[in-house]
Amino acid sequence: MSAWYYSHLILIQGTFISLLLALSIQVPLRAGVFSFAGIGSYAIGAYTAAILTIRLQVAPILAIGAGVVLAMVAGYLLALLVARLSGLYLGMATIAFALFLGVLAINGGELTGGPTGLFGALSTLTTTHVVVITLLVVLALAANERASFGRRVDAVREDPQLAVSLGIDVNRIRRRVFVVSGALGATAGGMTSLLRSTVSPETIGFHLVVTALTMIIVGGALSWAGAAIGAVIFTWLPSLLQFVGEWQPLVYGILVAFAAVYVPNGLLGVLQQGWRRMQARRHRVPAEGAGALADTATADPEHALAALGNRAEVQS
């Protein structure tokens, strides 16, 4: 067990960090906001943590925390900037934000280490920290997905106009989603650069957009659980697919295409559907009863009216 743990440490760390990165895209998507700003936030978090650790030797929690705060502020400002955009246009604008940060990193001179990046961000951050922080984040998101707040987010995604008429401030929820996404992305970025003790423009590039989106498409976009399924699969799949050698990208691509076409709600959607079918079986009796009632109503209006009259008496 122990030997296995140490030989797979990078993958174990990678799983949790990928989960946070995937969540930084999943949280906006759940609210119907097609934003990749989380990837830009990953860059902000990664560079802020590395710079603070190398130059000021601050504690890892402060180094990551500073990046998180910075990314949240950036997320809020970005939300104001792109408030009128939605769909593909919003997606493009937020990808531009991520790419812009990459350009900034290359041209940041001494501060960002230019094209070669920064080295020697040595810190005391351990895998345990990473696991604990990630689990706390997931717990908070899971709590928000359920009950009232989760319902309101569903309404914002499915029917913004209805949401407004129910008293939900759609714009405020959208801004909040950008801020949360910023915090998630920056946490992932900060932890990565401290674990690897290095960061460079290559590690914050466009491939992160692809990775995060792939995880969510295959796992499922509507819940943290979908992001978790996707993070596990796509962190471990490459090492499991080693036996196919150079065909690996092909297998990978086929899997993604298959998921996108045949499982639009991801693996989580498949699981949920199965669960609902089981539940429906349990509830079938009252459902059929209701159907029967409707049938008698059409067949015999007087009888139905009498029944309604009785119900009205009970209520008043």
Next chain:
Amino acid sequence: MTAVDSRPDGPDMQAPVAVLQTHDVAVHYGGIKAVDGIDLTLESGRILGILGPNGSGKSTLLAAMTRLVRLTRGRLVLDGEDYTGSPPAQLARRGIARSFQTVRLLRDLTVLENIQLGADLHLDRKTRYGGLVRTAVPDAVTEAIERTGVGDLLALRPGELSYGTARRVEIARALAARPRVLMLDEPTAGMNQPERHEVAALLGRLRDEGLTQLLIEHDVQMMVDTCDRLLAMNQGLPIAEGLPGDVVREPAVQEAYLGKRWNRARDQ
């Protein structure tokens, strides 16, 4: 539940108060005048019905009154306070609940969760975010479920409901907000006759309890039986307003909308 009888012919007649008013409200889309100068008043504990053929601007007027479309001109007043410029999301908090012309339920949520959405705006911060603890269903939700008779369907999802039943769930969602003003856009569309009677009876009971209502419907007989006043519209303009019996007898109304339907209904 104590029923306050406030109908005009009731024993304890109360003077109705103007709850919501529109002054010269107009909504133009380019050259199309969807709504062009409507003055109406919703009085407390009364049902105002809006009649008119398809495309006469009824739903646009409702959207204007709930701030979902921009007014070209005119003013909206709630409780004597102008709300022409206030954000639409605030109206629910100020007691306005509405339904839409088409079924607008969230397909991934159960019937119960859809109804709860209506009541969510009254939750405090703690209950709103403390999602890990299962909280009790608010009284307003339970009451809305009882009144609309959807108690057997709570675990189902909108896709499993008949059209008429889905509309009842929408009424339940609106009631769960405990509104002071209820605006329903064709609530009985797609319902069979007994279901329509049931909804009409429910609206009547709500009225007797003091709920102010605006009702858009095509069923003339139901409108005459249910509403205290009627406003008839055609091509965005008001063509008649007053007591239901009078309005449907207006020649302009008969010509614009009722045709033979009303005569036939009256002969029966």
